Amino acid sequence: MKGxxxxxxxxxxxxxPCTIRFRDVExxxxxxxxxxxxxxxxxxxxxxxxxxxxxxGVDQLLDVNGHIPENYC
Numbered sequence: 001m002k003g004x005x006x007x008x009x010x011x012x013x014x015x016x017p018c019t020i021r022f023r024d025v026e027x028x029x030x031x032x033x034x035x036x037x038x039x040x041x042x043x044x045x046x047x048x049x050x051x052x053x054x055x056x057g058v059d060q061l062l063d064v065n066g067h068i069p070e071n072y073c
Contacts, residue, residue: 003070004058004067004068004069004070005039005046005058007064007067008036008039008048008058008064009039011035011036011064011065012035012036012037012038012039012048015035016035017033017034017035018033018034018035018036018064018065019031019032019033019064019065019066020032020033020034020050020056020061020063020064021061021062021063021064022056022060022061022062023060023062024060029062032050032052032054034050034051034052034054035050035051036048036049036050037049037050037051045057045058045059046058046059048061
């Protein structure tokens with residue numbers, strides 16, 4: 001099975017829109033529909049940037065298109 005980061009990278013490369021559910025900085029759950037336009041590590045933390053202008057830490061993601069990160073508990 002392909003890893004979660006590889007799945008996100010595939011969505012970015014294919015320019016597929018996705019539904020992203022994540023915890024914001026206050027801890028509230030937010031949902032957006034957007035394209036992932038960039039992935040990078042910043043200070044050792046994996047981040048995604050969306051065409052909606054949001055930069056989200058991969059560790060904040062709850063699911064993307066129903067795919068749950070491996071480390072989610």
